[in-house]
Amino acid sequence: MKKIVKIFFGISALFFSLSFVSKANALDIVFAEDRPDLRTLDPRITQSRHEEMLIVNMFDQLIAADSQGNHYPGLAKSWNVSSDGLEYTFSLRNDVTFHDGTKFNAAAVKATFDSIVDPETGSQGAVDILGPYKETVVVDDYTAKVVFERRYGSALTAFTETELSIVSPTALSSLGNDGFGMAPVGTGPFMFKNWEANKKVELVRNPDYNWAPEYMDGSGPSQVANLTYRLIKDTSTRVAALEAGEIDIAELVPPLDMNRFDSSGDLATVAGTVSGLPYAAFLNTTVGVFQDINVRKAFFHSLDRVKMTSDLFFGYAEAAFGPISSSTPSYWKGNEDYYGYNPDGAAALLEEAGWKMGSDGIREKNGEKLTVFFPCLLEPDTCVAIQGYANKVGFDVNVEVVMKARQDELIFANGYDMLVIRWVSLDPGVLIIPFHSRNIPEPGKFKFNWARYANPELDQLLEDAESAETQETKDDLYMQIQKHIMDQAIFLAIHDQVQTVAYNPDLEGVRFANGNWQLRMYDVRKK
Amino acid sequence: MNFFLKKLLIVIPTLYIAWTVVFVTLNIIPGDPVNLMLGGRPASDEVRENVRKNLGLDKPVLERYGSFLVNATKGDLGKSYLTRQPVTKMIKENMMPTIELSIGGLIFGVFFGVLFGIFAGTKPNSIRDTISMIIALCGISLPSFWIGMMLIYIFGTTLGWVPIVGDGFVSLILPSISVGLFFAGGMARLTRSSLVDVLNQDYIRTARSKGISKYNIILKHSLRNAMIPPVTLLGIQFGLLITGAVITEEVFARPGLGQLLLQAILAKDIPLVQALVVYMTAVYIFLNLIVDFTYGIIDPRIRLERKN
Numbered sequence: 001m002k003k004i005v006k007i008f009f010g011i012s013a014l015f016f017s018l019s020f021v022s023k024a025n026a027l028d029i030v031f032a033e034d035r036p037d038l039r040t041l042d043p044r045i046t047q048s049r050h051e052e053m054l055i056v057n058m059f060d061q062l063i064a065a066d067s068q069g070n071h072y073p074g075l076a077k078s079w080n081v082s083s084d085g086l087e088y089t090f091s092l093r094n095d096v097t098f099h100d101g102t103k104f105n106a107a108a109v110k111a112t113f114d115s116i117v118d119p120e121t122g123s124q125g126a127v128d129i130l131g132p133y134k135e136t137v138v139v140d141d142y143t144a145k146v147v148f149e150r151r152y153g154s155a156l157t158a159f160t161e162t163e164l165s166i167v168s169p170t171a172l173s174s175l176g177n178d179g180f181g182m183a184p185v186g187t188g189p190f191m192f193k194n195w196e197a198n199k200k201v202e203l204v205r206n207p208d209y210n211w212a213p214e215y216m217d218g219s220g221p222s223q224v225a226n227l228t229y230r231l232i233k234d235t236s237t238r239v240a241a242l243e244a245g246e247i248d249i250a251e252l253v254p255p256l257d258m259n260r261f262d263s264s265g266d267l268a269t270v271a272g273t274v275s276g277l278p279y280a281a282f283l284n285t286t287v288g289v290f291q292d293i294n295v296r297k298a299f300f301h302s303l304d305r306v307k308m309t310s311d312l313f314f315g316y317a318e319a320a321f322g323p324i325s326s327s328t329p330s331y332w333k334g335n336e337d338y339y340g341y342n343p344d345g346a347a348a349l350l351e352e353a354g355w356k357m358g359s360d361g362i363r364e365k366n367g368e369k370l371t372v373f374f375p376c377l378l379e380p381d382t383c384v385a386i387q388g389y390a391n392k393v394g395f396d397v398n399v400e401v402v403m404k405a406r407q408d409e410l411i412f413a414n415g416y417d418m419l420v421i422r423w424v425s426l427d428p429g430v431l432i433i434p435f436h437s438r439n440i441p442e443p444g445k446f447k448f449n450w451a452r453y454a455n456p457e458l459d460q461l462l463e464d465a466e467s468a469e470t471q472e473t474k475d476d477l478y479m480q481i482q483k484h485i486m487d488q489a490i491f492l493a494i495h496d497q498v499q500t501v502a503y504n505p506d507l508e509g510v511r512f513a514n515g516n517w518q519l520r521m522y523d524v525r526k527k
Numbered sequence: 528m529n530f531f532l533k534k535l536l537i538v539i540p541t542l543y544i545a546w547t548v549v550f551v552t553l554n555i556i557p558g559d560p561v562n563l564m565l566g567g568r569p570a571s572d573e574v575r576e577n578v579r580k581n582l583g584l585d586k587p588v589l590e591r592y593g594s595f596l597v598n599a600t601k602g603d604l605g606k607s608y609l610t611r612q613p614v615t616k617m618i619k620e621n622m623m624p625t626i627e628l629s630i631g632g633l634i635f636g637v638f639f640g641v642l643f644g645i646f647a648g649t650k651p652n653s654i655r656d657t658i659s660m661i662i663a664l665c666g667i668s669l670p671s672f673w674i675g676m677m678l679i680y681i682f683g684t685t686l687g688w689v690p691i692v693g694d695g696f697v698s699l700i701l702p703s704i705s706v707g708l709f710f711a712g713g714m715a716r717l718t719r720s721s722l723v724d725v726l727n728q729d730y731i732r733t734a735r736s737k738g739i740s741k742y743n744i745i746l747k748h749s750l751r752n753a754m755i756p757p758v759t760l761l762g763i764q765f766g767l768l769i770t771g772a773v774i775t776e777e778v779f780a781r782p783g784l785g786q787l788l789l790q791a792i793l794a795k796d797i798p799l800v801q802a803l804v805v806y807m808t809a810v811y812i813f814l815n816l817i818v819d820f821t822y823g824i825i826d827p828r829i830r831l832e833r834k835n
Contacts (some may be wrong), residue, residue, distance in 0.1 A: 234780065237691065404562070
């Protein structure tokens with residue numbers, strides 16, 4: 001027995017002698033997500049905002065954009081649009097090289113865009129963002145002309161999107177589509193070094209980088225020598241690692257912890273309102289109780305979205321009211337005048353529609369209960385809060401927490417009363433996808449008009465807005481679109497999506513990329 | 528040798544049945560892999576058709592089943608729907624972390640399990656027996672996510688002794704304890720009860736009356752005879768670990784086969800799930816063979832029986 005005790009102490013001593021925390025000088029950054037399964041780092045193929053967290057630091061676009069979406073010269077020094085709106089001519093920088101030494105030029109632009117529309121590439125995001133792309137003409141080495149089939153109002157924003165980053169044509173042909181996604185080559189401030197599956201991705205500073213957009217503070221290579229994205233799926237582990245100083249920046253920090261860091265001052269925090277569709281629910285206009293517009297309006301009125309949001313997010317997210325978030329271009333302020341919290345008004349609307357209060361607190365009409373089936377894929381706590389508020393005016397909301405596969409099935413079968421959604425997008429043009437009648441789902445055909453709302457007038461507005469000639473017409477058309485959607489009470493916005501970031505207070509220069517989801521690490525430095 | 532040949536021959540039908548069951552199950556559960564792959568992202572019909580073609584999902588089910596079996600026998604288990612990488616490569620990448628964690632958990636579990644088992648079993652119904660068995664019960668019943676979080680809180684955040692998500696050997700300590708505790712609990716209980724049985728045998732009484740020292744009786748005469756049940760348990764539990772400890776992997780942000788399988792199932796990544804099942808069935812069969820073989824080493828009588 002003595003021997004065993006000795007062995008025990010021996011092993012304990014060994015553990016203690018090894019118990020040191022090694023911390024490299026290089027900046028470590030955690031890529032912390034609810035979806036840690038990175039699949040590709042190819043901007044042309046990705047459809048994941050999580051993958052774009054890395055891509056945004058390795059690539060540049062023709063037009064650069066800051067977090068507010070203002071445009072600056074990027075890989076293109078300047079650009080002009082032909083009077084018919086079909087041709088975009090870019091005058092390119094001549095001092096840029098890819099990480100593999102390939103010279104950046106008009107041929108690289110052509111190779112990138114042509115490969116995006118090639119079905120072989122299997123693009124999941126870029127091909128839609130490139131819109132009615134026809135071709136790229138190499139005018140000379142440093143002049144590229146992108147031609148569209150028809151007027152494309154969102155084109156300039158599109159050229160700022162991470163998905164339309166310019167990739168090295170040399171690396172593309174040597175690595176192939178699948179290989180490129182595992183070892184991407186761009187022109188950005190950081191270069192790909194190593195990818196350990198399900199664990200981390202390591203990037204190193206691009207020593208030749210000398211083409212930072214003018215909105216950045218720095219110039220020349222970044223001060224961050226090594227950038228490591230550590231995948232930590234579990235929220236509490238991520239926060240613990242941040243507090244232990246093992247990582248410097250954590251994304252998707254729970255609001256409760258953000259609140260704690262802000263009060264203690266131990267860590268710096270920053271939150272960004274994500275542009276695109278807010279966290280919102282489609283109300284199904286084709287089946288069930290929401291076929292009646294008064295019932296939809298009553299449901300809207302029953303929710304105290306401001307209080308709900310502050311209860312759930314401790315002030316880190318704002319309540320949302322319109323079909324697009326307040327940080328999206330062409331957002332219409334008028335959205336906020338609709339459907340304030342008014343339980344009495346909700347009750348009156350339901351009475352008017354013939355739904356009388358039953359003895360169990362649930363309203364009834366012709367022996368039928370006012371029941372809402374609510375499959376919930378995102379944010380179960382928010383779904384339950386909605387359920388609680390709606391119940392007070394007599395709705396019986398049946399929340400079922402579902403996985404993606406189950407939700408798909410219900411969408412195909414038109415078997416739901418409401419469904420939640422949230423999207424990151426830089427342009428209001430995204431509205432055509434969830435609101436045009438051609439995008440109503442059919443059995444076996446997955447589409448996004450989950451309200452199943454069909455209206456030729458709205459369809460026309462959406463189409464016109466897509467090819468609007470001036471910013472004024474575009475803003476006006478999107479105002480009409482938002483008003484139409486609000487009048488019809490088919491899309492119940494709840495709160496803005498928020499990206500919560502906490503970081504080592506010795507650092508500065510942490511900034512959001514356009515869209516307020518990804519972080520650009522180029523400017524990060526010690527104070 | 529006949530014995531092992533027989534065992535090996537069972538491998539082929541076992542694998543075939545496992546593959547078929549997986550293929551059929553994954554094809555009948557609802558959910559279109561294309562939708563799952565695209566996440567919640569807006570995508571046009573054109574994109575969806577491209578993806579479908581790219582994955583070979585436009586071909587009929589029977590054709591896919593046939594080509595899967597043919598390719599699998601060639602050792603080509605296909606490409607992942609998710610990453611477009613060969614699935615064997617993905618499994619290889621995640622195998623080392625899993626093996627490291629399994630061995631770490633095994634060392635911790637066997638050491639403390641046997642230690643507590645002897646400690647308790649040599650003096651049944653004493654206070655030290657009761658305390659050891661309460662600790663063992665805790666090891667079995669406390670959920671590993673809770674143990675993991677507590678270990679992180681105490682040793683990582685508060686004391687700062689070990690890294691939470693770092694690299695190298697030190698980062699293996701907390702996860703090994705986290706999976707090893709469950710292991711140790713089972714080992715301790717089984718070692719104890721088995722040891723109590725053996726210590727009541729006549730030959731132990733004889734050994735004692737011959738004046739052999741207490742430690743020699745325990746270590747040389749009893750323990751070897753008491754090890755058959757714990758070794759069986761060891762085989763089963765090691766099999767569980769080597770096919771992935773999904774919760775511990777998640778809490779400590781470690782890569783591993785458990786995470787890989789979870790992701791593959793949620794995303795309906797059929798080739799990857801198939802390959803993982805092939806791997807896991809193979810591991811179980813292999814571990815069973817090893818356990819059978821170990822019986823013979825521990826107890827020579829078992830070898831004799833087999834020959835007869």
